[in-house]
Amino acid sequence: MENKNVNLLWESVMVDLMPMISTVSFQVWFSSVKPLKVYNNKLVLSVKLHSNKKQLDNTYRDMIVKCIRKNSDYIDDFIVVLEDEEQLPEELTAAAAAEPAPAADTESSGSTHFKASFTFDNFVVGDSNQLVYAAAKTVAEDPGKRYNPLFIYGGVGLGKTHIMHAIGNYLLSARPGLKVRYAAAETFTNDYIESIRTNKDSGLNKQFRDKYRNVDVLMLDDIQFIAGKGGTQDALFHTFNYLVENEKQIVFSSDRHPSLLNNVEDRLISRFASGITVDISPPGLEMRIAIIQRKAFGRRFHISRDCVYYLAEKIDTNVRELEGALNKVAFFCEMNKVAADSVDVIREALRDEIEEGGRALNYEDIIAACAAYFGVKSDDITGSRRSKQIVSARQMAIYLIYDILGLPLAEIGTYIGGRDHTTIGYARDKIDKMRRDDPIVERQIQDIRAKLGKA
Ligand code: ADP
Ligand code: MG
Numbered sequence: 149m150e151n152k153n154v155n156l157l158w159e160s161v162m163v164d165l166m167p168m169i170s171t172v173s174f175q176v177w178f179s180s181v182k183p184l185k186v187y188n189n190k191l192v193l194s195v196k197l198h199s200n201k202k203q204l205d206n207t208y209r210d211m212i213v214k215c216i217r218k219n220s221d222y223i224d225d226f227i228v229v230l231e232d233e234e235q236l237p238e239e240l241t242a243a244a245a246a247e248p249a250p251a252a253d254t255e256s257s258g259s260t261h262f263k264a265s266f267t268f269d270n271f272v273v274g275d276s277n278q279l280v281y282a283a284a285k286t287v288a289e290d291p292g293k294r295y296n297p298l299f300i301y302g303g304v305g306l307g308k309t310h311i312m313h314a315i316g317n318y319l320l321s322a323r324p325g326l327k328v329r330y331a332a333a334e335t336f337t338n339d340y341i342e343s344i345r346t347n348k349d350s351g352l353n354k355q356f357r358d359k360y361r362n363v364d365v366l367m368l369d370d371i372q373f374i375a376g377k378g379g380t381q382d383a384l385f386h387t388f389n390y391l392v393e394n395e396k397q398i399v400f401s402s403d404r405h406p407s408l409l410n411n412v413e414d415r416l417i418s419r420f421a422s423g424i425t426v427d428i429s430p431p432g433l434e435m436r437i438a439i440i441q442r443k444a445f446g447r448r449f450h451i452s453r454d455c456v457y458y459l460a461e462k463i464d465t466n467v468r469e470l471e472g473a474l475n476k477v478a479f480f481c482e483m484n485k486v487a488a489d490s491v492d493v494i495r496e497a498l499r500d501e502i503e504e505g506g507r508a509l510n511y512e513d514i515i516a517a518c519a520a521y522f523g524v525k526s527d528d529i530t531g532s533r534r535s536k537q538i539v540s541a542r543q544m545a546i547y548l549i550y551d552i553l554g555l556p557l558a559e560i561g562t563y564i565g566g567r568d569h570t571t572i573g574y575a576r577d578k579i580d581k582m583r584r585d586d587p588i589v590e591r592q593i594q595d596i597r598a599k600l601g602k603a
Contacts, residue, residue: 511549
């Protein structure tokens with residue numbers, strides 16, 4: 149279904165591109181390009197050769213973007229991947245994490261490195277997130293004074309990154325003189341490693357100190373990522389103390405409550421919980437309806453009431469999936485020139501998502517199925533224990549999430565306890581090989597897939 153639409157779009161783009169490019173160049177650079185899918189409002193194209201990727205990325209970028217925009221209201225950019233690229237490109241994972249562009253990340257006051265659409269105004273507030281909203285608003289209005297640190301926790305796709313960017317956007321316009329820094333915990337970790345690598349004396353170098361201490365507000369996203377990283381934790385501990393002593397605001401986000409962070413030093417955990425700790429839970433039905441309405445309105449996409457209800461009932465996991473589903477419906481309607489005015493249209497548009505009589509399968513279902521199969525708990529899979537059963541269950545979950553949902557490795561890593569993409573790629577490859585060599589493993593895969601209704 150999706151493929152049909154993607155092909156349709158790419159065909160129209162090619163038709164528009166053809167007269168803009170010489171026949172020879174067109175033949176050389178465009179004849180083997182394959183449209184793959186749509187990801188975060190970007191068309192993903194695949195090519196075989198690196199030189200081909202370079203041409204599309206550089207020489208033809210503007211033309212392609214122009215033609216894509218001409219043919220779609222919804223897709224406004226593209227990404228080129230290599231056909232045999234083991235891993236999805238950084239752009240994809242970065243987009244998924246909705247992080248600011250890395251270059252802008254080093255900017256301080258006056259820069260706009262926050263995603264423009266992630267504002268307080270665009271944040272739909274309901275029972276599941278009103279505490280977070282209120283706390284974030286307070287912090288934005290009065291940084292460093294009331295709640296320090298603000299620690300936000302909750303599952304993926306529930307708005308943690310959005311609310312942090314909202315604080316940033318708010319401060320940039322309300323108090324442009326303030327230095328506000330947002331970074332993924334992974335960036336903080338990488339910067340720390342770079343800092344000790346390049347520093348001649350022991351300790352942190354100036355660049356690192358400036359970046360993380362010379363600020364009025366520091367926001368670190370997905371802090372669970374620092375689990376098991378002793379040096380980074382030490383650097384964070386000192387950064388924390390320095391900032392709080394100087395009445396600078398700190399905001400953290402995490403996928404779980406501070407007390408459940410494994411392999412994080414106690415002294416840090418007690419710091420995390422020393423201000424205010426608020427959680428975001430998955431939205432209830434009414435809120436899901438409100439979110440769909442708001443997002444549809446925002447992009448001027450007309451969708452009937454019935455369709456909104458249907459979507460809200462079927463997609464009950466998180467806001468990101470809800471948004472993804474709405475995007476797919478909008479794209480489907482645009483490509484097939486139909487209106488979103490009947491439930492059948494939604495069913496057709498989301499055929500891959502919405503199972504017969506059920507909701508879409510998500511990564512949590514796969515983790516739960518693998519945990520049950522290997523007799524461990526879901527928390528074990530995302531945790532750090534390494535007994536034989538747990539490791540088998542974890543690797544299988546990684547493999548199946550990749551195989552069934554086709555998510556980028558880095559994204560899977562965030563679901564499996566904040567592991568990095570190389571670990572995830574290793575586990576996936578291992579099961580992939582075992583599956584071919586060992587009939588028992590093949591059997592396990594079949595069994596679990598059957599339980600998930602994906603035989
Ligand atoms: P997290 O960081 O918790 O994984 P994000 O902040 O990236 O989640 O949110 C995922 C997507 O859902 C984003 O596009 C975000 O704008 C949207 N979103 C989440 N919560 C809300 C909300 N309450 N209102 C509007 N959009 C939301
Ligand atoms: Mg996030």
